[in-house]
Amino acid sequence: MSNNSANILDIRNIEVMYDNVILALHDVSLKVPKGKVVALLGANGAGKSTTLKAVSTMLASERGKVTKGSIDYDGNSIEKQNPSQMVGLGMVQVLEGRRCFGHLTVEENIISGAYSRKLSKGDIDQELEKIYTYFLRLKERRKSQAAFTSGGEQQMIAVARAMMAKPKMLLLDEPTMGLAPQLVAEIFNIVKELNQKEGVSILLAEQNTNIALKNSDYGYIIETGKVMLEGTAESLLNNDKVKELYLGISKKGRKNFRDVLKEESLNKKIN
Amino acid sequence: MANELLFFMEVLVGGLLAGTMYSLVALGFVLIFKASATFNFSQGAMVFFSVLAFCGFMQDFNIPFVLAFILAAFLMVVVGLCTERLVLRPLMNASEDTVLMATIGLGYVLEGLAQAAWGVEVRRLDLGIGDFPVPWIADNLKLFISALDITAGLVAAIMIIGLFLLFKYTKIGLGLRAVADDAGAASSIGIPLKHIMLLVWSAAGVVALVAGMMWGARAGVQFALVDLALKALPVLIIGGFSSIPGAIIGGLIIGAVEKILEVYIGPFFGGAIEGWAPYVLAIFFLLYRPEGLFGEKIIRRV
Numbered sequence: 001m002s003n004n005s006a007n008i009l010d011i012r013n014i015e016v017m018y019d020n021v022i023l024a025l026h027d028v029s030l031k032v033p034k035g036k037v038v039a040l041l042g043a044n045g046a047g048k049s050t051t052l053k054a055v056s057t058m059l060a061s062e063r064g065k066v067t068k069g070s071i072d073y074d075g076n077s078i079e080k081q082n083p084s085q086m087v088g089l090g091m092v093q094v095l096e097g098r099r100c101f102g103h104l105t106v107e108e109n110i111i112s113g114a115y116s117r118k119l120s121k122g123d124i125d126q127e128l129e130k131i132y133t134y135f136l137r138l139k140e141r142r143k144s145q146a147a148f149t150s151g152g153e154q155q156m157i158a159v160a161r162a163m164m165a166k167p168k169m170l171l172l173d174e175p176t177m178g179l180a181p182q183l184v185a186e187i188f189n190i191v192k193e194l195n196q197k198e199g200v201s202i203l204l205a206e207q208n209t210n211i212a213l214k215n216s217d218y219g220y221i222i223e224t225g226k227v228m229l230e231g232t233a234e235s236l237l238n239n240d241k242v243k244e245l246y247l248g249i250s251k252k253g254r255k256n257f258r259d260v261l262k263e264e265s266l267n268k269k270i271n
Numbered sequence: 272m273a274n275e276l277l278f279f280m281e282v283l284v285g286g287l288l289a290g291t292m293y294s295l296v297a298l299g300f301v302l303i304f305k306a307s308a309t310f311n312f313s314q315g316a317m318v319f320f321s322v323l324a325f326c327g328f329m330q331d332f333n334i335p336f337v338l339a340f341i342l343a344a345f346l347m348v349v350v351g352l353c354t355e356r357l358v359l360r361p362l363m364n365a366s367e368d369t370v371l372m373a374t375i376g377l378g379y380v381l382e383g384l385a386q387a388a389w390g391v392e393v394r395r396l397d398l399g400i401g402d403f404p405v406p407w408i409a410d411n412l413k414l415f416i417s418a419l420d421i422t423a424g425l426v427a428a429i430m431i432i433g434l435f436l437l438f439k440y441t442k443i444g445l446g447l448r449a450v451a452d453d454a455g456a457a458s459s460i461g462i463p464l465k466h467i468m469l470l471v472w473s474a475a476g477v478v479a480l481v482a483g484m485m486w487g488a489r490a491g492v493q494f495a496l497v498d499l500a501l502k503a504l505p506v507l508i509i510g511g512f513s514s515i516p517g518a519i520i521g522g523l524i525i526g527a528v529e530k531i532l533e534v535y536i537g538p539f540f541g542g543a544i545e546g547w548a549p550y551v552l553a554i555f556f557l558l559y560r561p562e563g564l565f566g567e568k569i570i571r572r573v
Contacts, residue, residue: 058459061364087461099456101449112449115442116461158456165460 005075007031008169008201009055014069016050016059016225024050024064026225030203032169037195037202039216039233041209041246047225048205049096052171055203056093057081074168087116090168094175096205098154100161102147106138109146109157113164127164134190135160152183156190163194169201170194176208184208188215209246213237221246281414282534283527288420290526291427292489295482296499297506297518298430299475304512305451306471307359309370313378315500317476319492320385321347322483326396326492327389340480347476350381355468363464382497393493398422402489423485430478431519438515443470451513505553511566520564525549 009032016025025047032038040048053059054066057078071078073091081089092113101109110131114124132139135156141149146157155175162170172191176184192215194200206212213219213233221229221242229242236242243249296318303311324346328339358373400422404415438444443466449457450467458464486496502525510521533545556563 056459058455061455061458063364083458084461084463087459092461093459095456095459099453099459101452101456103452104445104448108445108448112445112457112462113460115446115449161460 006033008034008074009203010072011051011055012070012072014051014054014071015067016047016054016064017067018062018064020065024225025054027069028222028225028227029069030220030227030230032201032203033217035195035199035201036217037191037204037215039212039219040203040205040222041207041212041219042222043207045224046222048222049173050225051222052093052173052203052205056083056091056171057086058083058093058095084116087165087167090166091171092162092165092167092169093171094158094162094173096173096177098151098158100146100149100154100157102145104146105142106144106146106149106153106157107142110138110160110164113161116165127166131160131163134163134193152179152186155179155183155187159187159190159194163198163200167200169203172202172204174205174207176206176211184211191215209242210237277413279531281416282530284414284416285420286527286530287523288416288424288526289530290523291420291424291519292482292485292522293502293506293525294427294519294522295423295430295478295485297503297510297522298427298434298515299478299482300500300503300507301513301515301518302434302471302475302478304507306447306467307370308367308451309374310512311475312371312375312500313381314475314479314503315497316378316381316385317347317350317479318483318486318499319494319496320350320381321476321480322396322487322492322496323385323389323394325480325484326394326487330394331389343480344477347480348473351469351472351476354472355465359468359472360465378497382494386494391494393491394487396484396487396492398484398488400488419485419488426481426485427519427522430481431515434474434515437474443467447471502549505549507563508553509556509563511563514563514565517563517565525552528552 011028011030013027013029014025015023015027017023028047028051030038030040030051040051042048050059050064053062053064055071055073055078059065060082073086073089078086101112104112107128110128111124114127119127137153138156138160141153146154149157159170159172159175175187175191179187188211191202191204195202204212204216213236216233219231219233219236220227221236229236229239231239296314299314299317300311303309303314321343325339325343328334328342329336334342354377358377359370362370362373400418402417402419405418405421408414408416438448446457446462447467447470449462450464454464482499483492483496486499490496506518506521506525509524510517510519529545529548532548533542537544
């Protein structure tokens with residue numbers, strides 16, 4: 001049963017624990033409207049990956065558990081689902097660090113994304129051709145072993161593989177990690193295109209605040225497992241605090257994060 | 272001189288064919304290692320369990336050969352199913368070492384069940400293939416090669432080709448290779464791990480049955496079959512734990528080397544070096560080529 005509400009994903013006040021003792025998320029609420037791109041921003045260890053894994057139900061395989069709050073996908077609670085059921089429902093996560101199947105060829109990697117769908121050989125070829133229109137680079141390298149492709153190509157493989165599952169929603173975990181700026185732009189162009197042409201809703205975890213917000217509709221900033229700030233991408237890009245803490249820009253010119261912290265602790269002492 | 276050469280050929284061919292029997296056992300290990308990165312210590316027990324059940328069906332219930340084989344193969348699928356449900360799934364997120372220990376336990380359970388169900392005495396298994404030289408080859412090529420060895424070679428070849436086709440060209444084979452590379456990523460795109468586990472354990476069970484039939488026909492169906500697992504170890508070290516062709520070639524090398532060493536060098540050691548020579552070879556491989564001849568190299572991008 002799917003509903004007609006405007007949000008494809010609705011996370012309400014979740015708390016997540018690992019191993020029953022480590023509290024990774026305190027209180028995270030966020031919504032992804034249908035057909036939109038939402039950015040989830042924050043530093044290392046803020047809880048971005050944990051949030052995505054809570055949604056894709058991959059937490060269980062890391063001994064994590066949602067202990068409070070609720071997650072609704074397409075109008076239904078995901079509580080009793082497992083990752084392969086979620087893929088069946090159209091929610092696919094692209095894991096952090098690309099995670100291609102190194103010994104398989106590029107094309108085999110992409111085809112493996114269609115595993116959960118019952119497709120004939122002809123259907124698969126047709127889908128492949130469609131996917132290759134977004135990832136021209138991969139078509140040239142279709143017969144190479146995935147482990148020998150570049151980091152950017154591996155990221156494209158991971159996204160292409162997820163697209164083969166015909167998702168309604170993609171969860172992208174740091175797709176630009178460790179990539180050269182030109183490739184970062186290329187990946188974001190593809191993501192944008194998939195969103196617009198295929199109508200895929202996207203929840204994007206990123207550390208690269210600037211480019212993520214420029215390619216999103218809405219953004220959430222989390223710190224130590226809590227949502228600290230949210231707003232439209234534009235409002236966040238113009239927010240002074242965001243500028244200072246995440247974009248490294250202030251009225252006094254560019255600063256690094258350490259300077260900001262120093263300044264804050266100084267202010268505290270004065271107060 | 273020609274006689275010397277002929278004798279060497281005979282030893283070599285005999286060794287190679289006997290080696291395919293090792294290959295068959297090693298094959299079962301490779302299947303499970305590929306999917307779960309675990310050395311399945313219960314493989315030897317699976318060989319014993321499956322072939323004893325096969326004998327039991329034939330001898331105690333007078334079920335014809337083909338039907339008994341199908342029943343035993345089906346039984347091994349059931350064992351695979353139970354293993355997945357009762358052992359592997361509860362240990363889904365446990366470390367590889369934990370799973371390794373669980374396979375040792377599983378081995379004892381299978382040994383016990385087999386003996387409780389079918390008794391402890393040694394059974395004779397007659398496949399209708401004699402373990403004596405084939406007259407035609409003996410007459411024409413002057414080589415004395417056992418018919419059972421030739422059959423084992425053929426059966427091994429058929430199983431390898433079958434498994435290769437299964438992995439390379441079927442959907443579930445693609446799934447298996449994906450899981451072998453990165454189980455987490457495979458599950459993130461909706462490849463159900465439990466299906467893959469069920470597949471490899473069932474396939475390993477059927478391979479165990481075939482290996483058990485070959486060994487049982489030669490040495491009798493008895494508890495000692497469990498220790499076949501140990502013979503597979505040097506084969507796997509030489510061939511590589513994750514490679515099906517490796518299991519075959521490794522088996523052939525062990526078979527040939529142990530026979531040749533036994534015949535030509537054995538006398539200097541007072542004979543019976545067959546038992547330990549493969550392990551010496553395995554040690555050299557561990558020192559100089561730990562991934563084996565065909566093991567998948569760990570690919571690192573620099």
